[in-house]
Amino acid sequence: MDDFDQQIASTGQQAQAVRRRLPVVPADNYTLLLLAGLIILLISLAYLTTLYLRYYGGLDSPRPVFGKVTAVSARDIRIDIGAGQGLSAGQQLMVLRRGVFLSDASVRTVQPEAATVSVQDETVEISAGDTVVFSPLDSQP
Secondary structure: OHHHHHHHHHHHHHHHHHHHHOOOOOOOHHHHHHHHHHHHHHHHHHHHHHHHHHHOOOOOOOOOEEEEEEEEOOOEEEEOOOHHHOOOOOOEEEEEEOOEEEEEEEEEEEOOOOEEEEEOOOOOOOOOOOEEEEOHHHHOO
16 A cells, blocks of 8 residues: 555656646647637737728828819819829819819819819819819829
C-alpha cells in the first residue's frame, strides 16, 4: 500500500509541475476556434468600416463643390466655378433652386474660374442665382 501511496504522491507532484507550466485558462479546440472566429470577425469589421467611410465620404473623399449660375442664354448657362475647383469638360452637374432639383447639366467649356454648361432638360427655366453642384469623385478615375 505504501508503494501505491508513493506513486499517487509522485503523480500529484508531476501534475502540479505540469500545471505550473500551462496557462491558467484551459483551452480546448472549441475555445480556440471561437477565439480565431472572433479575431477574424473584428478584422473584417474594421476593414468594412474603412471601405464604407472611404466610399461615403468619411476618409480621403473630396466634398461636393457648390457654385452659382451667373448668366443664362437660350441653351447654355454660365457658372462661377471652373477648372480651379476641379471642374472639367464633359462632367455632369446638378442645378438646384433652394435645394430642389431642377435639371442635370453637362459642362461644355471650362475656364479657370468659370464654365459654360448645357442644361439637359430644356423645359425647365434656369435663372441667375440658382445653385449648381458637382462631385469631384466623378472626375477621378
